[in-house]
Amino acid sequence: MPQIKTQDFFDASALSIKDPELRQALQRVGTGFDNARREAIDEVSAEVWEQWRESARQIKEHTIDHLDYYLELLHDNVTKNGGQVHFARDAEQANAIVANLVKSKGVKIVTKGKSMVSEELSLNPVLEGLGTEVYETDLGEYIIQLANETPSHLVAPALHKTKAQVAQLFSDKLGVPYTDDIEEMARVAREALRGKFLAADMGISGANFLVAETGSLVIITNEGNGRLCTSAPRIHVGITGMEKVIPSLHDLAVFLRLLPRSATGQRLTSYMSMVSGPRRESDEDGPEEFHLVIVDNGRSKMLADPKLRESLYCIRCGACLNICPVYQKVGGHAYGWVYPGPIGAIVTPSLVGLKQAKDLPFASSLCGACREACPVKINIPRMLLHLRQELTESSEPAVNSTPALESILARCYTATMSHPTLLSMGTKLLKLLQIPVARNGRIQKAPFAPLSRWTRSRDLPAVPQRSFREIWRQELSGSNQSHQ
Amino acid sequence: MSSHRSTPKDEFLDSVRNALGRQSGSPPKPPYLHLEETLAQLESQAQELEQRVSDNLDALLSELAETAQLRGWNVCRAANPEAAIGYVESVVTGLKVGQVVRSAQEVFDQVPVERALQNLGISVVAIARDDQHTRDQLRNEIIASGVGITGADYAVSETGSVVVMPRLGLSRLVSLVPPVHIALVRAQDVVENLDDVFLLRRLEYHRNGGDMGSYLNFITGPSRTADIEQTLVVGVHGPKEVHMVLLG
Numbered sequence: 051m052p053q054i055k056t057q058d059f060f061d062a063s064a065l066s067i068k069d070p071e072l073r074q075a076l077q078r079v080g081t082g083f084d085n086a087r088r089e090a091i092d093e094v095s096a097e098v099w100e101q102w103r104e105s106a107r108q109i110k111e112h113t114i115d116h117l118d119y120y121l122e123l124l125h126d127n128v129t130k131n132g133g134q135v136h137f138a139r140d141a142e143q144a145n146a147i148v149a150n151l152v153k154s155k156g157v158k159i160v161t162k163g164k165s166m167v168s169e170e171l172s173l174n175p176v177l178e179g180l181g182t183e184v185y186e187t188d189l190g191e192y193i194i195q196l197a198n199e200t201p202s203h204l205v206a207p208a209l210h211k212t213k214a215q216v217a218q219l220f221s222d223k224l225g226v227p228y229t230d231d232i233e234e235m236a237r238v239a240r241e242a243l244r245g246k247f248l249a250a251d252m253g254i255s256g257a258n259f260l261v262a263e264t265g266s267l268v269i270i271t272n273e274g275n276g277r278l279c280t281s282a283p284r285i286h287v288g289i290t291g292m293e294k295v296i297p298s299l300h301d302l303a304v305f306l307r308l309l310p311r312s313a314t315g316q317r318l319t320s321y322m323s324m325v326s327g328p329r330r331e332s333d334e335d336g337p338e339e340f341h342l343v344i345v346d347n348g349r350s351k352m353l354a355d356p357k358l359r360e361s362l363y364c365i366r367c368g369a370c371l372n373i374c375p376v377y378q379k380v381g382g383h384a385y386g387w388v389y390p391g392p393i394g395a396i397v398t399p400s401l402v403g404l405k406q407a408k409d410l411p412f413a414s415s416l417c418g419a420c421r422e423a424c425p426v427k428i429n430i431p432r433m434l435l436h437l438r439q440e441l442t443e444s445s446e447p448a449v450n451s452t453p454a455l456e457s458i459l460a461r462c463y464t465a466t467m468s469h470p471t472l473l474s475m476g477t478k479l480l481k482l483l484q485i486p487v488a489r490n491g492r493i494q495k496a497p498f499a500p501l502s503r504w505t506r507s508r509d510l511p512a513v514p515q516r517s518f519r520e521i522w523r524q525e526l527s528g529s530n531q532s533h534q
Numbered sequence: 535m536s537s538h539r540s541t542p543k544d545e546f547l548d549s550v551r552n553a554l555g556r557q558s559g560s561p562p563k564p565p566y567l568h569l570e571e572t573l574a575q576l577e578s579q580a581q582e583l584e585q586r587v588s589d590n591l592d593a594l595l596s597e598l599a600e601t602a603q604l605r606g607w608n609v610c611r612a613a614n615p616e617a618a619i620g621y622v623e624s625v626v627t628g629l630k631v632g633q634v635v636r637s638a639q640e641v642f643d644q645v646p647v648e649r650a651l652q653n654l655g656i657s658v659v660a661i662a663r664d665d666q667h668t669r670d671q672l673r674n675e676i677i678a679s680g681v682g683i684t685g686a687d688y689a690v691s692e693t694g695s696v697v698v699m700p701r702l703g704l705s706r707l708v709s710l711v712p713p714v715h716i717a718l719v720r721a722q723d724v725v726e727n728l729d730d731v732f733l734l735r736r737l738e739y740h741r742n743g744g745d746m747g748s749y750l751n752f753i754t755g756p757s758r759t760a761d762i763e764q765t766l767v768v769g770v771h772g773p774k775e776v777h778m779v780l781l782g
Contacts, residue, residue: 075763082764112566118550118559125543130744137546189770190761206761213763236759236767243771248677263569264739264746274710274757274772281706281749292550298568299736303728314760317605318693320772322752329748334661334705335669336748346546354553 052172052200055386056398056407062384063413071212072381079209084372086315087423093317094307102304107427109301110363117353120262120295121344127265131327133340141171144345148173148254148287151341152182155285157251161243163269163276164188165256166366167290167345169201169388170401173254185246187275189239196223202382202390204368205313210381243275253279253337257290258365259305260342263298266326267342270309270319277323286325286337292344293362305365308425312367348401357436361396363426370420370430376413385410392420392430399437404444411437455500473519480513488512576737583730594691594724599780601694606755606768607778615645618779622647622683622716625777626656629714631680638662638703641685641718645781661705673707682708682715682773688734689719689778692727695754696778699747706749715773717753721782 055062066072091099113120125135138144151157160182162168174184174195186195190207194200196219201207208216217230226238255276259268267288269276280286296302310316329336352358371377371391382390386407389397395410411434414420420430466472487493493510496502504510516524540548547559587594599609608625612618622645626634634651636642638660648658659675676682684704688697696717700706709715725731739746757772768774 078764082760112562115554116562118547118554118556119561121547121550122559127744131748135543137543139542139546139549143542187771188761189759193761206764208761209764211762213765216762232762232765233767235762236770240770247771248673263736264744272757273759273770275770277706277710277751278771281700281710297566299732299739300568300729303732306728318695318752318754320606320753320755320758322695322754324750325748326746326750327748330701330745332702333700333748334663334702335673336700336706344546346549350549350553353550354555 052169052388054402054406056402056410058386059384059409059413062386063380066380066384072210075210075212076378076381079372080378083314083368087312087369087372090311090315090317102308103425103427106304106308106425107363109296109304110426113296114293114353114359114362117292117295120297121292123262124260124265124295127262128327128342131265133265133327133342136341136343138343138345140347144171144289144343144347145173145176147343148289149176149180151285151287152177152180152252155251157182157285159246159250160184160252160254161187161247161250161279161283163253163255163271163279164191164207165254165289166201166204166388167256168254170347171345173289185243187243187247187279189236189273192239192243193219200383200388203371204366204389210383247278247282250283252285252287253283254287254289255279257288257294258309259302260290260295261299261302262295264326266299266324268302268322268324270306270322272320274321277321280323280325281336284337285339285341287341287343288325289343289345292346292349309365309367312369312425352400358396358400358433360428361393361400361433363428364393364397365426367425369423369425373419373423375415375417385413393428396430396433396437404437404440408441411441477513477517484512573740576733576740579733580737583725583733587725591721591724594726595721595780595782598689598691598694598724601691602778605694607694607776609778609780611780615781618645618718618781619647619650621779623650623654625716626651626681627654629680631656633657633659633679634681634683635659635661635676635679635708635712636683637685637705637708639685641720644720645718647683661708662703672705676705676707676711679712680714682712684709684715684717686717686719686723688725688731689723690725690728690731693754695752697731698751698753700749701747709753710772713769713773714775716777716779718779719781
């Protein structure tokens with residue numbers, strides 16, 4: 051698996067926020083993707099959108115609740131189509147399956163379509179270790195492969211990069227003259243990869259959906275690289291998580307309506323490709339072999355926990371990232387692994403371990419925007435709260451990391467609030483202490499930590515001259531009891 | 535652990551079953567509606583579909599043309615085969631290409647583009663295997679071509695898509711590798727929406743005892759990307775320019 055840096059969320063966020071180029075890039079997430087999504091929803095009407103969401107959710111709920119049955123059905127029908135299904139419990143097994151295929155079939159060149167699961171598995175280094183050339187072919191993935199980075203967004207992996215950075219990268223790594231003309235850079239990538247597509251022995255793709263009824267793998271793409279990876283080489287390997295299965299081809303329609311609109315605001319992507327086994331004898335072309343690698347890698351843990359199960363409904367559209375006030379500020383890399391944003395804050399702890407990713411459930415203001423944007427109505431805030439609760443209830447000190455000072459303060463607060471005399475005395479004391487720093491009812495700069503850290507970014511309201519208790523006693527309670 | 539050696543598949547499905555708190559992978563109850571449909575039911579649904587499409591054909595053709603245009607197709611509505619051939623000629627001559635590839639589909643009997651283009655000095659290669667042509671040779675012909683022309687198995691009004699199902703006579707690469715793709719769509723190829731396409735494919739699948747061919751592609755406009763600064767660029771790994779010729 052790629053290096054896990056989830057434990058550094060807060061430090062990484064602090065750095066991200068200071069990065070002006072990243073801030074600029076992240077601004078486009080809201081103005082670009084999310085606005086386009088809203089427009090696409092308006093076009094079909096909120097009512098119709100809601101019906102689609104509900105129907106998609108029901109399909110996912112049903113399938114995940116009977117996942118064993120549908121995986122078996124899928125297996126049987128892929129096999130009937132002439133394909134081979136491989137089941138992988140973890141990343142190591144999945145990588146070994148692909149590595150064995152590469153070795154036994156004499157594969158020299160691999161072209162890859164976009165696959166988040168292969169990022170999760172860290173497949174490329176394994177294949178490269180065998181002396182195989184591996185080329186990412188989605189433009190965004192190609193960019194981050196050249197830069198030796200990880201994706202920062204589910205749909206647009208190189209979102210964090212400016213065109214000037216890409217231009218420099220292409221000029222350094224591909225030896226082409228520097229140009230920051232985006233069209234020209236896309237042409238450079240086309241030229242660099244065209245020969246690889248045609249020379250590749252193996253194409254690797256992910257899957258957006260797996261159709262149990264017909265044993266089909268479905269990918270939704272825009273560039274055409276997915277079509278090339280699944281058409282030109284003699285072997286096609288699809289790698290995906292076990293949650294991608296849907297029962298019937300009938301069910302695909304609603305997901306094709308929801309996914310592109312939620313991801314980029316497109317009514318449909320340029321291409322939707324459905325692979326049902328290897329080429330038939332009479333076909334003009336296409337791979338001779340089709341392998342499907344179905345990966346668990348921690349997903350059965352989410353399945354086993356009824357409170358986390360719905361995270362397996364995710365169709366990886368990225369809508370929750372685009373709308374999230376935290377993601378919009380810190381970007382994808384701060385989350386420290388493959389899946390960023392609100393859904394990443396749930397999936398990542400389940401896949402890498404809650405202890406390792408203990409900050410991620412707190413990387414949210416629980417505003418609920420993600421839940422509203424989700425095309426399958428995943429209740430992300432509820433699951434974040436659930437994970438927070440698990441963390442606080444954990445007896446392990448490394449996990450339950452409430453600082454000692456915080457516990458002491460909390461105890462003092464409880465004591466004060468439950469004793470009226472103590473409260474009244476405390477208020478009076480604070481009123482005296484704040485005199486040097488309070489102006490117009492606000493404290494703009496507290497003199498010592500930790501309050502000074504708070505006031506660095508916002509004002510602290512000063513203790514008012516008269517407390518509510520006093521106002522109540524003097525004016526509102528109806529009794530004429532005088533001031534004590 | 536029992537004495538028999540369990541396969542990775544058994545182990546995998548067992549762990550899924552454990553996670554679900556279940557003993558066996560029995561089918562859901564009540565059964566899933568769409569997996570229970572019989573061939574006769576699918577056939578009757580398909581008949582209704584055909585009736586609906588033929589009743590609304592004019593409107594669907596207009597909707598298809600309009601939506602396709604919005605998705606980036608250059609749309610030509612051709613009243614007759616001569617008009618279609620004329621359009622193809624004008625596109626190809628405008629591009630100044632020396633070689634065009636086409637699939638071997640029925641629609642070319644109706645719209646014989648070959649002779650017209652050859653008269654203009656452009657060579658047209660039909661991509662279909664025979665004793666003289668191996669897969670590798672055909673692939674090289676496709677790579678050497680500036681335009682690929684195919685028919686359509688379906689055209690979808692809802693989405694402005696052309697659906698191609700590669701098989702005998704229809705290479706996967708003709709609509710993909712050349713920088714320009716021209717799709718010839720007949721009125722009989724038109725369906726209203728995504729559900730229609732999937733119903734017809736399921737019908738085919740179950741009619742053939744569980745086979746509907748190896749591959750299916752929806753093509754909805756040109757190849758595009760917005761991976762750099764979310765700026766749209768048309769034409770990355772697939773065709774930059776796509777034309778839909780609507781017959782009828």
